Amino acid sequence: MLTIEQMVERIQPLDAEAMEGAQRRLDSLTKPPGSLGKLEDLAKQAAGITGEVTPDLSRKAVIVMAGDHGVCEEGVSAFPAEVTPQMVLNFLTGGAAVNVLARQAGADVICVDIGVNAELEHPGLEQRKIRRGTGNIARGPAMTRAEAEAAVRAGFDLVAEQAAQGVRVFATGEMGIGNTTPSAAMMVALTGLDPDLAVGAGTGIDEARRRHKVDVVRRAVDVNAPDASDTMDVLAKLGGLEIAGLVGVILGAAAHRCLVVVDGFISSAAALVAVRLAPLALGYMVGSHLSMEQGHARLMEATGLNPVLHMDMRLGEGTGAVLTFHLIEASQRILKEMATFESAGVSNK
Structure with missing residues (x-):
């Protein structure tokens, strides 16, 4: 191990x-x-x-990591937490936006239950559950350090398995209601940015709820007091299981000399963690698109990524990353x- x-x-x-x-x-x-x-x-x-x-880059896959977040108890999202397992089933039956775009790009969609707060069964689901959702970061740590490390390892191991089958291009995707909140909190802890600049509208909340979300992020950082010089401490205290899983996907792709295309705000939070852990990993990443989520441009700048697309997107799932597959293929042609x-x-x- x-x-x-x-x-x-x-x-x-x-x-x-x-x-x-x-x-x-x-x-x-x-x-x-x-x-x-x-x-x-x-x-x-x-x-x-x-x-x-x-190189032959014909085998492509988007890895959609799914996990729930205890911070949803604070009312930070426009959607209830029950949507996470419902959307996982949507991915598995091919009905989500990322499925449509992946079919167009000739890419596989690999959906991973790494921390969904439900027991899901489906022949196409990758079962890598570490625990059923994270703790409420506004009141305490998201997870233990051992759980965060296990989630990173799960992503790393999954990439190793897929690379052994010939996949050479990966995209980071995620699903987890409320996950822009831990992503913003991690960004604040790692960069020192004011929470008001890091927190955006997420799934489409109004300004009053965004202000509340800013307060939740500020509280999370204060309550957990993560050590900014210890990246895994920040990830464990403020992050999400799917975010940690994506850190592993990025590290795994780099370790196996594969391209990894980074999607939007949540994926970029994982990318920042990966770069802080392994600066050489940056060379293996492609920044896909500039999300409409406030703070994404600053997050990509902190990571060292330069997005190739500006599409006014903010869905997540890996949608912007999968669109970038077409540009990678064009460069090879x-x-x-x-x-x-x-x-x-x-x-x-």
């Missing part, structure tokens, strides 16, 4: 030689140098991650299918 430190030790720097090879290939194509912008950046990053100039100046007989200054 790997420790967090052992997971981190498995992450290596990007392959500089492969990235140089991708750059040479891009510069030989019939276009001005750098003219395809972020598509070229994605192509070089994929080469550095996989160690191959033109450019490398593999575009003519060079020599093969096309085009003059190159």
Whole structure:
């Protein structure tokens, strides 16, 4: 059973030689140098991650981690906690937005019960439950450190299993009513940002309830007094089981030299934790989109991610990340299918 430190030790720097090879290939194509912008950046990053100039990235999966949150007792969400298990079943029957977008992208949807406050049974469900929901962070810790580590390990192990089956591109997805609250609380604890700037409308609450949510986040940080220099302490005291699971997904993807596309606000909170634990993991991440959730831009900046899409989305589930799969495929098609100046007989200054 790997420790967090052992997971981190498995992450290596990007392959500089492969990235140089991708750059040479891009510069030989019939276009001005750098003219395809972020598509070229994605192509070089994929080469550095996989160690191959033109890797096979056809196998893709979005991992949707699901967990409940005790802080819902504070009235921070527009939806009741019962929606979490209901939405899990929706994912499993293929009816959610992420299912639709994943089908379009040719990606698998892997739904994981890591902390749902219900007993769910379905042949397609990945059962990795650590406990039935977290504690109310406005009154005490979300979970123990051992539970947080177990959730990270669950995500890491799941990626290892999928990578062994040939998946090389992962997306982070999540489901958990109330989970923008622990995400904001973690952001405040790790960055020092004022809660009023970190807390947004979440599922669509009005300004009065948002102000209440700000107070809940402030209380959570004060009550739990997490040690900002101890990232796992912050995750255990303020986070969520699905957030911890996504930390493991990110670390696992990096350890197995796979791309991991980070979705919105909650996924970015997991990405910040992953980077604080393992700075090298940043090179394996692709920032998918800029969420409409207040604080997301600052959260991505703190993590070091630069989103490639601006779609005014705020759904979560991995929807923005799955849309980015198309851009990754486009970057690979450019490398593999575009003519060079020599093969096309085009003059190159």
